[in-house]
Amino acid sequence: MTHQHPKGTRDFFPAEFAALHHIEDAWRTASINAGFEEIEGPTFEHLNLYTVKSGEGIVSELFSFKRAGGDVDYALRPEFTPTLARMAAAKGRSLSLPTKWFGIPSHFRAERPQRGRLREFKQWNVDLLGIDAPSADAEIIATAVAALATLGLTSDDVVVRISHRSVVTSMLLEGGLDESQLDQALALLDKKEKMDDAAFATKLEEAGLPSSAFAQFDGDAVVSHPGLDILQTELERWGVSDWCAFDFSIVRGLAYYTGIVFEIHERSGAERAIAGGGRYDKLIEMFGGPSCPAVGFGMGDVVLSLVLKDKGLLEDGDTYLPTPEVFVVSASDEGDALLPSIVASLRTSGIHARQSYKATRNVGKLVTEATKAKAKHVIILGGELEQGNVVIKNLESGKQIELALDAVVEHFS
């Protein structure tokens, strides 16, 4: 009898976890350096937190359940923004603004697993609440870029493709659409890039939308708009304009965006979007909170890991595992009895100390084990104990010293 992890989920053995941790470290450091504070919510929420905004149609994309004998519907969270909006709304007027929050929780989607898309994944969420200004939009983008740069990516590798809901909306209205056609037009624009021109024209015809209103979004024809000049200036001030390009084909499916929307992509178009976000100035109010402008993004670990691996920027996870400062081995009965107290004292003093569990008295084999564990030093409890001493060998330099037993912990502190 063997058991497998559920389809679309992952087992993180130490090497895999270390690679994930390497990414999470970059996320956390970029967030903290930028003054964001970490939050976390429940792994599951009331189902209606998701259906109230997105309708019942979203239920098929969620893992939903009831407690045995209970009548409340729950769902594993598919994204963090509703939780964040709920938490912000719960604070109400006591929420001091601006509020800068980030989190690195797990998320869940009941979709068919594909490359870059799993049923459980980690996502970095960063949100800046209370500032309705292009400077805040640029700061959010700069925070995402800072983490990517820490991981070794450059503006040659990735691009932040930026659009703006109200700019695109006003372009569509100026192009001859009326308000009632906007939702449909945005949905088609979202898919434009994945079709050839003929297919897109057919779709427009089917929807009864005038193709003239969409000509302005063709190719690289339009990538600027007066409404984006201030944002462009702010992106320059934040030092990330090289990483960014305006691109009105970016729509983002989610209904709650009100201002800029953006996605981060590998430049050549390899893999899915690395991150996506935008401004959502109405959402917190919709969840019962005060009127509160907000901008944020989410960046999952799955696509980012693929892009980093594609570019040789994510080593085999073993590289990122913590390695011991000290490895303690015993080659004598007296050593066996003393080993635990030495190891325990080193650990209590904050030192990463491992030991051999082998019964061998062969010092060469024991030192080989320490080397394999990538220890910096090996402490050998051997015949020198008769004089109250131990041997300490530096495994990098090969140098060896003899030290009094009771001076060992201080030596490494």
Next chain:
Amino acid sequence: MTHQHPKGTRDFFPAEFAALHHIEDAWRTASINAGFEEIEGPTFEHLNLYTVKSGEGIVSELFSFKRAGGDVDYALRPEFTPTLARMAAAKGRSLSLPTKWFGIPSHFRAERPQRGRLREFKQWNVDLLGIDAPSADAEIIATAVAALATLGLTSDDVVVRISHRSVVTSMLLEGGLDESQLDQALALLDKKEKMDDAAFATKLEEAGLPSSAFAQFDGDAVVSHPGLDILQTELERWGVSDWCAFDFSIVRGLAYYTGIVFEIHERSGAERAIAGGGRYDKLIEMFGGPSCPAVGFGMGDVVLSLVLKDKGLLEDGDTYLPTPEVFVVSASDEGDALLPSIVASLRTSGIHARQSYKATRNVGKLVTEATKAKAKHVIILGGELEQGNVVIKNLESGKQIELALDAVVEHFS
């Protein structure tokens, strides 16, 4: 319309998260220093991973679900040991022994929430695989103790209450029970402490068990056994014997324990158990892996937090929040334009740098904001910019210097 988090779950705002992080840091450091490597599994598993060992009765304690349109039963993990056993079994003979793993995942129980018992909680799991020796039992206990000591607890505050499945079993058999009565006897022994003597006697009578076999577990009558002498020696060698006491009333409900079992309790009996664990030498084989001895424990965040708070060892979470090295404020138009690039450069250089979002030109108010944010330094972009300079004030010493704008980042690096 307002939304609440589901009953028995928690919202972690920054202060609450910082307090949790403070505990997780102690757990992670104790694990890494002791040579354990971090792993993680899926948040939900196939339901049969839990029912195969514990029977269908466990289903009511689990949050279980299917994917919409799917026919596979899943459950949110209530504990980590089955996942760990599954992962170890998956490695099969390629698992190098000893293997030392830890994890700090979320767990879920569909029970009625009570003090110390929530529906979602974090649990530190530590497991040592491949060593069947009292020294490994003691090392596991020493690792738990190391984290508790880091958090400020002493052996006066908490006690590791240790029993041994086979010692208790042999005592019961010697006391006159037969094999078929053992499960029932262990279950009653588990509840003995929560009843008075009369109630316990009644229960024994109802179960048809001879009370004579249980006299040896009364009060403090028996707290040693020849089978525990080596463990006692190892606990002394590992420096934790002051923290430990043998106590045969500790049974642990879980069926998979085969050797020592232990719980960590607040000494006076306040709150529930802080941690529980034991040896489970058959479990990995039962999950399809090789025969592999194993010992481990789980420590949740909920009871531990209560005990730490009871003893004044867990501050208000604000204390643990990261504070900025630098807070940048602008009191001029030129400063407004320069602020983002200075802030971005500081952050890119690894410095925790915040800024004011206020429009005021009142330097006093801006410096007050920096002080409130607990910044070490404030950089003031004011009139000195005309000479290409900024003012840097050390908020601890009150000392103030003027520095060339382009020397600022290097000054803090």
